[in-house]
Each structure stands twice: as structure tokens, then as C-alpha cells.
């Protein structure tokens with residue numbers, strides 16, 4: 195019998211599992227924590243779909259055009275077409291499954307304004323859209339679990355893909371709390387493991403998303419795309435350990451950005467971009483903020499012009515978070531904000547059907563490089579995760595051949611000690627990762643330049659030399675195996691940023707300002723013959 | 737300030753728990769979750785007597801009070817470690833006590849096994865067959881509130897009647913069952929949901945509402961419970977009339 199193994203229990207993973215179950219294909223979902231705890235729950239503002247409930251003549255075609263444009267023409271147009279045209283059905287389906295979306299007075303799905311979009315197109319559940327969406331998907335998945343169509347294995351992390359004859363055969367997993375390894379055979383494997391937060395350490399998302407699955411597969415030769423495209427969200431606020439997101443919905447509902455100049459408020463977005471103002475695409479807003487921050491001037495996000503009732507009804511989560519974490523009441527005082535890492539547009543390279551370059555291996559959600567080009571529109575990520583999960587499931591079903599791989603890994607692979615053979619104790623991977631975080635934060639910030647990128651490459655190479663096969667006896671087995679691959683992945687990102695000698699979307703090079711048409715290509719990173727190769731290849735369908 | 741962090745530790749489910757004390761120096765303007773992460777990065781991590789200690793296991797994901805992973809006992813009260821600041825948790829004797837939730841099996845250190853809460857939802861068949869039409873009998877605000885539940889287990893920790901693995905599901909099960917009962921169309925599945933609700937919540941709840949007081953998401957558990965009970969009792973009254 196067929197069985198699809200899905201790495202990740204977030205929006206993309208569950209969407210794939212449910213879609214498979216609807217077609218009677220069983221799956222196993224692997225996750226360190228249950229679905230209710232993964233990063234998708236943190237999404238706030240909404241999910242885009244041209245439902246046209248606000249009387250503004252919105253269409254999927256316009257959604258498509260605006261997504262493609264905000265991505266600075268770097269996405270696969272056909273994929274964007276499919277995404278945006280599937281969107282209305284996706285949102286209506288979620289609503290039918292019980293998702294508590296905000297409604298208009300006439301009982302239609304309400305839609306709010308979001309950055310880079312000329313129509314009110316963002317369906318939402320107050321400021322907890324991700325949470326409500328995951329509740330809905332988890333509820334649906336529970337039904338299929340009870341029927342034996344979905345099996346969830348919680349408390350396991352990805353260790354390694356097992357590949358034979360160019361096909362994915364199954365995955366090796368490491369137990370989260372015990373020193374234990376397991377093997378799960380598969381007919382197909384869908385990677386829905388999220389972004390690469392763990393390389394930077396201060397991203398707004400979950401600390402579970404280390405990017406280890408991506409790093410491991412990169413080291414095995416799987417191509418990755420557009421790694422340099424890292425979204426800095428314009429309104430994040432510093433917490434002790436990491437940055438916290440203040441949803442774009444605040445600006446969608448009328449929140450304003452300003453800086454103090456000579457004792458007066460300068461609404462810098464409204465001055466410079468009279469049409470979309472505070473709701474320009476994220477890359478633009480982040481760059482405008484950065485202009486002030488570089489001069490030591492703090493940008494503020496002001497909610498005081500939003501009617502208090504609206505804030506309390508539609509942005510309750512923001513008020514709570516500011517109260518709990520900043521001891522601040524946004525109804526009384528502005529929120530200090532700055533750009534912070536929020537989303538990785540790049541990742542595992544997939545075609546329009548979410549197939550990777552290994553047969554029976556697919557990727558979806560933030561782990562994949564799809565839909566968002568050089569800059570993601572707000573509220574397109576939950577959409578991309580759900581559409582991508584479905585598409586990957588469809589591709590997997592097309593490729594099924596009626597049985598699960600019969601490959602059995604050698605028994606020694608299941609012994610944790612096997613993975614440390616030939617390595618010596620002595621590394622501290624917690625400290626090493628922190629160090630890597632600091633290097634990358636500095637070189638891959640809002641603005642990049644050749645000098646900093648080259649310096650960082652040298653630093654990462656020095657780290658590689660220092661670690662030199664050493665392992666950390668207190669770190670989990672998967673971290674010991676994959677951390678060296680993370681250094682490799684870090685270098686691939688740096689190479690991508692170095693080679694893209696232009697400024698496009700989220701990638702700003704102070705030494706190469708401006709977009710250049712010859713770079714309207716996918717940055718492909720491949721590790722072959724112990725070397726990272728970075729090439730620019732035509733965008734699929736171009 | 738110098739604070740003594742007293743942590744209940746346990747190597748694995750089969751070993752005995754023990755207490756270990758650590759020292760923290762600083763202004764305390766960080767959360768308990770950040771503190772644990774910071775302690776684990778110490779090189780080497782040493783207890784208050786200067787003896788090397790193994791890294792401390794704890795669960796966390798969002799660090800923003802959005803996932804429920806980090807629930808633990810802080811000075812004996814169940815709380816989310818990512819949203820309790822050390823300087824507010826410190827007691828008069830300059831100590832902070834950390835321990836895993838006590839109603840669940842311990843996996844390691846501060847990590848408790850809350851899988852029973854999810855198993856209970858499956859057992860109670862908490863899902864929808866078909867959503868009923870929007871409109872009558874819907875309390876959309878409360879349904880939304882139910883969807884905000886973090887499955888953190890704080891309500892279960894303080895509930896006098898809850899113990900992981902027993903028949904009583906506690907508020908965490910109640911809140912999810914409520915949403916399904918109210919949203920599902922009036923079919924056999926809805927009747928089954930009510931039956932399950934009766935068996936796994938209604939019959940076991942003694943209405944002390946200790947749960948509502950500790951819920952870190954400040955969910956209106958009392959109102960939700962009242963509404964769920966009303967749905968249940970309505971079924972009975974119809975039956976009685978017949």
C-alpha cells in the first residue's frame with residue numbers, strides 16, 4: 195500500500211495530509227510538536243483571496259498581477275496564476291470547515307486592506323488568523339486520524355532522507371527527548387518543514403524552524419533557489435530573545451508610521467507614497483524605515499488614529515502582546531518598530547507542481563522556493579502553504595505506484611553512535627549556532643555589500659575549520675549531524691547574495707543599487723563535488 | 737539582583753526527580769523561557785555549588801504566548817514560561833521555583849507529556865461532519881475564543897478532577913467540544929458529540945472554575961461552559977417532551 199511521509203505539521207503539511215486523506219491515500223505526519231504549537235499558528239494578519247466581498251471589483255487576475263509585481267517578477271508566473279486562482283476556493287473551504295473568520299454585517303467573509311494590494315483582499319480572524327486556521331486544519335485532520343488515514347508522529351525530528359536510485363525511499367528520524375533513531379519507509383516524501391530561522395536566531399517565527407531539513411538536503415545535493423531573498427518585515431519589535439511581529443493588519447486598519455523630526459511627526463510613508471502610503475509592499479516600507487534607523491532615528495507605529503473599537507475587535511492580539519511583552523498600551527502610545535527577519539522566499543527548489551529534483555520528493559510552504567519571488571505579499575504565506583501542500587499532494591498522488599518502498603536501512607543506521615563515528619567530542623553547538631547567527635545577521639541585513647559578505651564567508655569557513663568534525667555530547671543527534679550542513683547552507687546564502695549584483699525586492703545591495711533585467715533569473719545553489727555552485731537559470735515558464 | 741533558580745529535574749520518565757539550584761545575576765528583565773535558553777548556553781552550565789550540570793530540557797516554540805508549548809509550574813502555579821518575566825516571578829526570598837506540570841507524565845526535566853489531551857479530543861470525536869448554516873444559535877465570538885485555546889494544559893493542572901489518562905477531559909476538552917457541537921449540523925454526529933461531552937466533561941466537572949482563573953489566554957471558560965451545557969440540556973428537554 196502507498197504511504198506518503200510528510201515532514202512538518204504546519205499549514206502546508208496538514209493541508210497535504212488532508213488532501214491525501216480525501217483521496218484515500220494514507221500519510222504519516224512527522225513533527226517535533228503537535229500542530230497547535232508550530233509556526234503557522236503565529237501568522238496574524240490574514241489570508242489573501244479575491245473573494246470580492248467588499249464591493250471593490252476584485253479579481254484573481256488582479257491578485258495574480260499584484261503578487262507577481264510585489265515579487266519583482268522573480269516568481270514563476272504560472273505558479274502564481276494557479277495560487278491566486280485557487281485562493282477563493284481555499285478560503286471558502288476553510289470557512290466551511292468551521293474557521294472563525296471575521297464577517298461583514300451581511301454575513302459575508304470580511305476582507306481588510308494589506309500591503310502592496312489595491313483592493314481589500316485579506317480574509318482574517320481578528321489578529322490570530324494562523325491560530326484559527328490551524329485549529330480548523332487540526333480539527334479536520336483529527337477526523338482522518340481517527341479513521342486511520344493520517345498517522346501523526348509527534349516528538350520526532352528529521353535526521354536524513356534515504357534515497358536510492360534517485361528516488362526518495364523514506365526518512366530517518368531522531369527522537370526529540372531520547373537518544374533514539376527510527377526509520378519510516380515511504381512511497382513519497384513531502385517536505386513542509388518551514389523556513390531557515392535557526393540560521394539567524396532572531397526571526398519572528400518559531401524557534402523550532404532551524405532550517406535543518408533544508409540544510410541536510412542541500413548537503414546531499416538537492417538544489418535550492420533564491421536563498422538571498424529574505425523578507426524583513428517592517429514592523430517587528432525587539433524582545434530579549436528574538437523579534438516579535440506586529441501584524442501588517444495594524445496598518446491595514448489605519449495604523450501610521452512616523453519618525454520625530456524637529457519636534458514634529460513626519461509620516462514618511464504617506465509623504466513619499468501618497469497612494470498606498472503605509473501599505474506599500476514590505477520591502478519598500480522596510481527600506482524607508484532603514485533610511486531613518488541608519489541615522490539613529492526610531493520609527494514608530496501609531497495605532498491611535500484607529501478607532502479604539504476597531505482595534506479592540508480586529509487587532510486584539512496586538513493589544514495583548516504589547517501589554518504582555520512591552521508593557522505598552524498601543525491605544526495610548528506608539529510602538530517602537532524596526533525591520534526584522536520574517537520569511538524566507540527562497541528554499542528548496544521546486545517546479546510548478548512542487549516536485550523537487552529527486553523523484554518522489556516534494557516541498558511546500560516556507561521550506562519551498564515558490565510563489566513569492568523576491569518579496570512576499572503580506573497574507574500570501576498561509577495561502578501559499580495551503581495551496582502548496584495541496585499541489586504537492588496532487589503531484590505525489592500522480593507519482594504513486596501502489597506500494598511503499600521496501601528498502602530497509604542497515605541496522606547500524608538506527609544506532610545513534612553510528613552517526614558520530616570518526617568524530618571527536620568537544621564542540622559546543624549552542625554557542626556555535628549563536629556565533630553563526632551573529633555573523634549572518636550582520637552580513638545579510640537590510641543592506642548587503644561585497645565586503646561584508648566576503649568577510650562573513652571567511653568567518654563561516656573559519657567556523658567549519660574550528661568544528662572540524664567535533665561533536666557536542668549534550669546536543670541532540672540530529673543537531674550534531676546537521677549543524678555542519680547548516681554552515682554549508684549559510685555559505686550558499688552568502689554566495690547567492692554575492693552573485694546577485696543588483697537590488698531587487700528583499701535583496702538590497704548598497705554597492706549595486708537598482709534592478710537589472712539580466713538578473714531576472716532564479717538563483718540556483720547546488721552542492722556538488724564538495725563545492726557550492728551558484729548559477730542563474732531562467733525562471734520556470736519564462 | 738541575584739536570584740536562585742530552583743529547578744525540578746528528571747532525566748527520563750523512569751528516574752526520580754531531584755532539585756537543582758542555579759544562580760542568575762542581572763536585572764531580571766527577561767522571560768523565564770529566555771532565562772532557560774540563556775542558562776543552557778552557559779559554558780559550562782554550573783549549579784549554585786559550582787558543579788557542572790546537564791543542559792535543562794524545556795519545550796518552547798513561539799516565545800510569544802501563541803503556542804502553549806512552554807507551560808510549566810512557576811512557583812507552583814501553571815504559567816507560560818515565555819510570558820512570565822523573571823523580575824515579576826522572583827519571590828521575597830529571592831528564589832524562583834520551576835517544575836514540570838504535575839498532572840502529566842514527565843518526559844524530561846520541564847517537559848511534560850500532554851499527548852493525553854489530544855488523544856481525548858480524538859476519543860470524543862471532536863470534528864465536524866458538516867457545518868450548519870451560519871445564523872441562528874451561533875455565538876461567533878465564543879467560537880473564536882474556543883479556537884484560541886493553546887492546549888497548554890494550565891487549566892488541567894489546577895482542575896481538582898483532572899488527571900491525564902482518566903475519563904474526564906477538563907476545560908481543554910470542553911472548549912473544543914463546545915465549538916464542534918455548536919457548529920455541526922443537527923445530525924447523528926452532533927448527537928454523538930453531545931454524548932461524549934456529557935461523559936467526558938459534564939458528568940465530571942464540579943464547577944469550581946479554578947480553570948478559568950489560570951487560563952493564560954484569558955478565555956471565557958465559564959461562559960463557554962454555560963453555553964455548551966445549554967446545548968446538552970436542550971437535547972434532554974426535547975427527549976423528555978417526546
Ligand code: SF4
Nearest residue numbers: 895941942944945947
Ligand atoms: S470548573 Fe473546576 S472541575 Fe470543571 S473543568 Fe474547571 S477546574 Fe475542572
Ligand code: SF4
Nearest residue numbers: 885886888889891951
Ligand atoms: S483553556 Fe486556557 S488554560 Fe486550558 S488549555 Fe486552553 S489556553 Fe490553556
Ligand code: FES
Nearest residue numbers: 799803804806818
Ligand atoms: S513558547 Fe509558545 S506559548 Fe510560550
